[in-house]
Amino acid sequence: MSKILKYPFKLRTRINTFVSDGLDSFYTLGHGWNFVTCMFLCPGRSCHQKQQSLPARPVIPLVARISDQNSSGAPPMTIREKSRLDKFRQLLSSPSADLDALRKHSWSGIPREVRPVTWRLLSGYLPANTERREQVLQRKREEYFGFIEQYYDSRTDEPHRDTYRQIHIDIPRTNPLIPLFQQPAVQEVFERILFIWAIRHPASGYVQGINDLVTPFFVVFLSEFVEDDMENFDVAALPLETQRNIEADSFWCMSKLLDGIQDNYTFAQPGIQNKVKALEELIGRIDEDVHLHFCRYEVEYLQFAFRWMNNLLMRELPLRCTIRLWDTYQAESEGFSHFHLYVCAAFLIKWRKDILSIADFQGLLMLLQNLPTIHWGNEEVGLLLAEAYRLKYMFADAPSHYKR
Numbered sequence: 001m002s003k004i005l006k007y008p009f010k011l012r013t014r015i016n017t018f019v020s021d022g023l024d025s026f027y028t029l030g031h032g033w034n035f036v037t038c039m040f041l042c043p044g045r046s047c048h049q050k051q052q053s054l055p056a057r058p059v060i061p062l063v064a065r066i067s068d069q070n071s072s073g074a075p076p077m078t079i080r081e082k083s084r085l086d087k088f089r090q091l092l093s094s095p096s097a098d099l100d101a102l103r104k105h106s107w108s109g110i111p112r113e114v115r116p117v118t119w120r121l122l123s124g125y126l127p128a129n130t131e132r133r134e135q136v137l138q139r140k141r142e143e144y145f146g147f148i149e150q151y152y153d154s155r156t157d158e159p160h161r162d163t164y165r166q167i168h169i170d171i172p173r174t175n176p177l178i179p180l181f182q183q184p185a186v187q188e189v190f191e192r193i194l195f196i197w198a199i200r201h202p203a204s205g206y207v208q209g210i211n212d213l214v215t216p217f218f219v220v221f222l223s224e225f226v227e228d229d230m231e232n233f234d235v236a237a238l239p240l241e242t243q244r245n246i247e248a249d250s251f252w253c254m255s256k257l258l259d260g261i262q263d264n265y266t267f268a269q270p271g272i273q274n275k276v277k278a279l280e281e282l283i284g285r286i287d288e289d290v291h292l293h294f295c296r297y298e299v300e301y302l303q304f305a306f307r308w309m310n311n312l313l314m315r316e317l318p319l320r321c322t323i324r325l326w327d328t329y330q331a332e333s334e335g336f337s338h339f340h341l342y343v344c345a346a347f348l349i350k351w352r353k354d355i356l357s358i359a360d361f362q363g364l365l366m367l368l369q370n371l372p373t374i375h376w377g378n379e380e381v382g383l384l385l386a387e388a389y390r391l392k393y394m395f396a397d398a399p400s401h402y403k404r
Contacts, residue, residue, distance in 0.1 A: 066178070066219055066230050066320050085111045092117055097128040106331040109324055109378060116224045119217070120249065122330040123256040141248040147196045155195055163206050167194045170211045175319060178231050181215070185236040185243070190214055193251045197258070204265040209310040213257060216314075216323050217250040261337050264309065272309045275341055276301050279308075282345050282395060290352050297361045304368035308344050312336065316347070317373050317381075324381045339392060346387035347371075 077085070088111055091102050102121060110118050120126035125140070126133055155164040171190050175181040181190075193214055198206035219230065225242060226233045235243060263271030280301040284291040294301070307315055314322050325343070329335030348355075351371060358364050373380070 065318065066180075066323075081111070085113060088114045088118065092121075093130070095130050097121055097130070099128055103331040107328050108382070110327045112223065115323075115327070116221050119220055119253060119326075119330060123253045125249070125252045125256055137245075137249075140252055141245060144196070144248040144251050145244065147200070148192060151196060151199045152192060154199075160195075160199065163198050164191075164195055166208070167191055167198070167206055167211070170208055174211050175215055178319070180219075180231050180233060180235070183235055186218075189218070189235075189243070189247045189250075193247065193254065196251065197255060201258075201262070204262055204267075207265040207269070207310075209307075210258070210265065212311050212314045214250055214254050215319060216326050217253045218246065219319065220323060221246045221249050257336055260334065269310070271337075272306060273302075275309045275337075276305045278341055279305050279344055279348075282341065282391075283348060285395070286345065286391065287349050287352060290349065290355055293356055294364070297359070297364055299361060299364050299368075303365060305344065305348075307369075308347075309340070312340060313344065313347065316371055318376060321373065321376050321378075321381045324378050325385070328385050338396070339388065342388040342392040342396070343384065345391055346384050349387075350384065 084105070087105060088102075091097055091105065092114060099121065102118065106118060106122060117126070121128065127136055154160055168191060171187045171194075172182070174190065180186060190211065194206055194211055197210070198204075222233070222235070223230065225238060225246075238246075258265070261271060263269075264275075265271075280291070283301075293299075312322075313325070317325065329339065332339040351367070354367055355364065358367060
């Protein structure tokens with residue numbers, strides 16, 4: 001495998017994946033090694049026999065399960081969990097929600113039952129005042145579909161053709177192991193959301209990676225209407241008005257998120273360049289052994305951390321973990337920008353033993369592009385966030401600690 005060259009930053013080039021010897025298509029899947037293993041462990045006739053014996057509904061691999069496997073089997077709610085849920089419901093039912101208290105309780109995870117409304121509030125999409133919520137939702141949903149009527153028919157016109165074409169190519173690559181996202185109705189929703197966002201944000205337009213950022217919102221808002229087996233749920237079976245509401249809410253909440261990190265996606269993506277540089281400086285201070293190991297084998301942070309920043313670790317973690325991670329990001333001030341840096345640092349140091357055991361460039365890049373998080377759930381994400389908070393507490397208010 002050839003050594004990776006330094007990346008020149010070009011507008012719209014896909015440098016968020018490790019492109020070497022045709023491996024990009026596997027990494028684009030996320031957790032590509034799991035996909036490759038499935039491809040090659042049952043060659044020939046035996047594979048065909050296994051396919052014939054599969055049940056009618058596809059078996060979802062662990063990496064693609066949306067629900068946290070730590071709670072699979074729907075165990076009875078513990079007293080502590082019930083108490084937390086009651087506290088959330090109390091906060092949400094007050095005439096004017098105390099957003100500071102809501103953020104405080106959301107930091108350690110939001111109960112599934114109240115996550116949709118809590119995300120709408122914490123993202124700034126929904127007002128704290130209970131009486132105004134329904135009116136705001138109706139107005140914003142109508143506004144979004146007004147954009148659809150105004151702009152969507154122009155997607156094949158010359159000015160927008162390339163944008164729409166790239167979106168159309170990227171959508172099937174979004175969570176390809178989860179049947180939910182391969183449904184035509186869902187892919188059409190994502191195409192509309194991404195195209196309208198790109199049209200309304202000409203400074204950046206559509207950039208590969210933004211397509212991933214729709215999925216957590218879509219899944220969370222869909223969860224209001226689906227209790228089990230969401231991976232296989234037929235979205236087209238929902239009433240049309242419900243489908244439209246999920247789509248509009250996903251658009252507005254994604255837009256709110258991107259408002260805070262739009263410099264990640266403008267020309268030359270300066271936000272990502274700055275964040276990768278900050279990560280390198282931070283690791284150099286908190287774990288000099290790992291940093292020097294990268295230097296020794298000429299591993300550049302941009303070669304693996306670009307994707308971490310561009311996709312907010314969504315290609316490194318199962319979707320269920322991303323949803324839990326975003327509970328905290330929305331509870332944190334500048335969670336998707338500033339706090340994400342410390343999560344990336346904690347995530348990298350989590351694998352320090354594996355990193356230090358590999359003494360060649362190729363092996364290090366293969367590890368960093370395929371970190372084994374397939375079995376992760378809420379517990380692992382909670383530990384990651386706790387370590388990130390510790391690093392933020394130590395370094396965020398003392399930037400000289402990690403400046404060279």
